[in-house]
Amino acid sequence: MKKSTLGALIGAGVAASAAVAAPLLIRNNKRLTVSRLTYRSPKVFGSLSGYRIVHVADLHNAEFGRHNALLLTQIEIEQPDRIVITGDLLNSYKPDPAQALEFAAAAAKLAPCDFVTGNHEHRLPPKALADFLAALRAQGVNVLRNEASNVYRGEEQFRLIGVDCQEGKTATLTDLMKNRPAGELNILLSHKPHYAEQYERSGVDLVICGHAHGGQFRLPGIGGLYAPGQGVLPQYTSGLYKLGHTIMAVSRGLGNSSFPLRLGNPPELSVITLLPQK
Secondary structure, three states: OOHHHHHHHHHHHHHHHHHHHHHHHHHHOOOOEEEEEEEEEOOOOHHHOOOEEEEEOOOOOOOOOHHHHHHHHHHHHOOOOEEEEOOOOOOOOOOOHHHHHHHHHHHHOOOOEEEOOOHHHHOOOHHHHHHHHHHHHHOOOEEOOOEEEEEEEOOEEEEEEEOOOOOOOOOHHHHHOOOOOOOOOEEEEOOOHHHHHHHHHHOOOEEEEOOOHHHOEEEOOOEEOEEOOOEEOOOOOOEEEEEOOEEEEEOOOOOOOOOOOOEOOOOEEEEEEEEEOO
16 A cells, blocks of 8 residues: 555544544533542631532633533532632633633622632733732632631631742742741642642641643543643642642643643532541
């Protein structure tokens, strides 16, 4: 068989495979899944036991149902005590603050809602970023920019810390963790998981983050293939990671940014339940 003929047959086979796979990949990008994780600690006791945190990561202006009705319904089903959004709520390549704000406003009506910036928010012009964050606050969203707040449930409380997504600025976390009571639970919201060593050194108990998009393409036995900030075969892409005393919960996220498709990696809504140590 001539090389030209063989090449044509291979090309036709690749094209046919792509045509078959494309609808599956597109459906996979809209197949909302829920991952339920458990965080156990001796610092969780009393009324904090059973506290449920719904984690929204990397929505990137994606829609699940008209006006995100499917996503919001699923969040409501999970009965969250709190909703946390760890950045990249919008997509800087096609920014639509109105769509992102519509979702945030609806989420804030379901439960107290917190937000930290992602790299896509920081790609906005300074005034556009300031206006976007001000609009989030006006919708009742608690925007944490290198600051902390106390969260109460009944007679118990934990400390919620949020760090801004800016390269080289995570040392701020060390200052936020200074002189904290030894028995107090500290939960960190941050966009990027590849600062894991800094999170561990800070002494924070639980880190909630996204950014890695699950490694975009996930293969059985291998995991994610590529993540920004981590490169090929990234270490932190999905689920719980133990870093000494610190536990890091990484969401695969909900949307996409520059690369539009996922493989073996459907969009994920994470639910983290706080429980006492066994």
